[in-house]
Amino acid sequence: MTGRGLRAALAVAAAVLAAAGTAVPARADAPRDWEVSALRLPEAHRTAQGDGVLVAVLDTGVVARHPALGGRVTTGRDFIGGGARLGQSYWGEHGTAMASDVLKVAPKARILSVRVIWDDDDPARRRALKMKQDAQAEKAAHALANGIRYAVGKGAKVISMSLGTDEWAILSGYEEDTVAAVDYAVSKGVTILASSGNGGSTDPLEKDANNSVSYPAAYPGVIGVAALGPDGRRADFSQVHTYTTIAAPGVGIHSARNLGGYASVSGTSPACAIAAGVVALALSRNPKLTPGQIRGILTRTARHPAGGYNPFVGFGQVDAAAVVAAAGSPGKPAVRAVPYKGKKYFGDGPTDAPMTHPPIDTGYLAIGGGAGAVGLLFLLVAFLFLRRPKAPVPPPEGPPPPS
Incomplete structure (x- = not known):
């Protein structure tokens, strides 16, 4: 296996660990569907319900026939x-739950399921962890990048990636192709979101408490999402990093199960x-x-x-209601390139206001210049003195040399 293949296989396995949101225990004080009121969904749904929007769920697969997904x-x-x-129990466990969570918020949106990671108990994940399948590791190395491009080609306007590499501190998870x-x-106008990670616990005994950087949430252009509890505060497992853009309910979320029924999911x-x-x-x-x-x-x-x-x-x-209201009149983007119309400067112009200084005292300038001239004159005299030819030294007196 190449170094890249090995590194990528580990990254994919790590992504699956981060994706397993069901591994985070749900809080007992999380009432069912508390996120509906927290997001102000009934008010938002009076104006928009996701009609005509394709959301790509890049995950472990989605069981499309589940009643929660409504075809x-x-x-x-x-x-x-x-x-x-x-x-099988290890196909679509995580992805089915995530698709149902998208549709709970946007019931008239459509879901495109793109399988790019393994569920937590998938034997393929365990094999990748042991690095025994070279060809599979190479395939896994490009799965996420290929999935993103595929989703764009299929017309997705939103890409949801409930996955990340934060669970293992032995690698960064940064991949150039992703x-x-x-x-x-x-560049094609697609909005991308990713989970910020579940390693934010301060409990030293917590196996996932590493709080390391999680990709793809940390990539520029991706909206990183932290998790909140019903009290409106950060869930204690939610990653703490500056790549987090916003936060959303992530504790005790009533979600679809791949084998039927529902389960409470946190993460x-x-x-x-x-x-x-x-979105x-x-x-x-x-x-x-x-x-x-x-x-x-x-x-x-x-x-x-x-x-x-x-x-x-x-x-x-x-705040879903506020987001929908603001979408009607979004305004222009806050950052845009504009031509420089100020004074002319060398190079590309100043990065700040031009600096000004008090005028130079010409008296001090004359004194300094005179002193410098005198110093140069003394150096010249010393140089000429050292260059004078020396007089010949007479031979010492003594008996004449033998004939």
Whole structure:
């Protein structure tokens, strides 16, 4: 296996660990569907419900026939492989839950399922961890990047990635092909969201308490989503990093199970899926919104923490009703290039206001110049003196040399 293949296989396995939001225990004080009122969904749904928006869920697969999904799922490519099949307990466990969370927020959106990671108990994940399948590791190395590009090609306007590499501190998870895929998607007008990670616990005995950087949330262009509890505060497992953009409900979320029924899920994974649903609401209100405008709306309308921003919850809890309202009149992007129309300067112009100085005292300038001239004269005299030819030295007196 190449060094890249090995590194990527580990990264994919790590992503699956981060994706397993069901591994985070749900709090007993989380009432069912508390996120509906927290997001102000009934008010948002009076204006938008996600009509006409395709949301790509890049995950472990989605069981499309689950009643919670209402026939709104299209099954796309499987880029990770590994041998699992629909109907097995380790196919679509995580992805089915995430798709249902998107549709809970945006019930008239459509889901494109793209399989790019393994569920936690998938034997393929364990094989990758042991590094015994070279070909599978090489395939896994490009699964996420290929999935992003595929989703863009299929017309997705939102990409939801409830996954990340934060669970292992032995690697960063940074992959150049995924960076390029993210840039490509954003350039095509696609908004990308990812979970901030579940390693934010301060308990030293917590196995996932590493709080390391999690990709893809940390890539430029990706909206990182932290998790909140019913009290509106950061969930204790939610990653703490400056790449977090916003926060969404992520504790005790009633979600679909791949084998039927429902389960309570906690993690930054459902928080990401819920935030992706809110973006779908905004786009159904205004399909012309750019990723930059959507980011601006999310951050501007969020319920800000003290100071306006912190690495715990980013710009704060997303407010679906406020997002939908703002989508109707988003304004122009806050950052844009403008021509420089100021004074002429050498180079590309100043980066700040030109600095001014008091006038030079010409008296001191004359004294300094005179002193410098005198000093140069003394140096010249010394140089000429040292260069004078020396007189010949007479031979010492003594007896004449022998004949």
